[in-house]
Amino acid sequence: MEKKARTNYPINDLIVRRWSPRAFSPKVPxxxxxxxxxxxxxxxxxxxxxxxxxxxxxxxxDPEEFQAMLDCLVPGNARWAVNAPILIVAVAAEKFASGRNNRWAWHDVGMAVENLLLEATSKGLFAHPMAGFDQEKVRATYGIPEDHSPVLAIALGYPGEVSDLPEELQDAESAQRDRKPIYEFTFRRTWGDNRGV
Ligand SMILES: Cc1cc2nc3c(=O)[nH]c(=O)nc-3n(C[C@H](O)[C@H](O)[C@H](O)COP(=O)(O)O)c2cc1C
Structure with missing residues (x-):
């Protein structure tokens, strides 16, 4: 299913087409x-x-490997992510090699994730980012070091049929995607001044 962004200005088609579905085909990339x-x-x-x-x-x-990651998701995510062929957890190294705190680590993980999501879109795949997972469980399951933090889980795969989702999730799957208008987050001169945007 396609759920293109309704844009006011022309943008790259990959950004238009990327979205976060819950219905996945079992086909494994x-x-x-x-x-x-x-x-x-x-x-x-x-x-x-x-x-x-x-x-x-x-x-x-690899059902055992898959189940171990699925078990880290909150139930509300696991119920649909169970159908995705690939699950991913993105992890941030929170210190620079020098030992100083890296305040930009999560930001940079986000940049890498968006690259991944757009590349997936270009290959006909879709990926759904998830904050809904148990950080401590991920840490314990994978032996993640103290100075690293799990940031995001991702369900990835080819698009599936909306009708295969639990009924209560089907409406959201088909609902329009929405965004704030540009003038709400783009300013000039001082914070909140969107005159001329
Ligand atoms: C950091 C982050 C955490 C998210 N966590 C969840 C989640 O736990 N469960 C979920 O269903 N969607 C989650 N999403 C997906 C968002 O709800 C989705 O990106 C947003 O509604 C915009 O929809 P779109 O990606 O289709 O444009 C998350 C997205 C991001 C970036």
Whole structure:
């Protein structure tokens, strides 16, 4: 299913087409494709080129591995993410190599994730980011070091049929995507001054 952004100004088609579906086809993307998504993430910019991102991924072809990651999601996400062929957790290294705190680590992980999402869109895949997961469970399951933090879980796969979702999720899947207007977040001269935007 397509759910294109309704834009007021022309933008790149990948941004228009990316969205966060809950209905996934069970078709598993090939390993080359999955690795190309991490390649896209790899080329994100980052503060001092520290590249503070790591990704852990699980494929439904390995049911034990898949179940372990699925079990880290909150039930509200697990109920639909169970159908995605790939689950991913993005992790931030919160210190620079120098040992100082990296205040931009989560920002840079976000940049890498958006690269991944757009690359996925370009290959006919869709990815749904999720904050709804148990951080401590992820930390324990994967032995994530103290100075790293799980930031985001992602469900990834090819689009599925809305009718395969639990009934109470079907309306949201088809609902229009919405955004604030540009003038609400774009200012000149002083905070909140959107005259001339
Ligand atoms: C950091 C972050 C956390 C999110 N957490 C969840 C989540 O736990 N469950 C969920 O269903 N969607 C989650 N989403 C998806 C958002 O709800 C979605 O991106 C937003 O509604 C805009 O829709 P779109 O991505 O289709 O444009 C999350 C997105 C982001 C970026």
């Amino acid at each position: 090939g390993k080359e494709i999955v690795l190309s998504l991490f390649e896209a993430a790899r080329w994100a910019p980052s503060c001092f080129n520290e590249q503070p991102w790591s990704f852990i991924f699980a494929c439904r072809e």
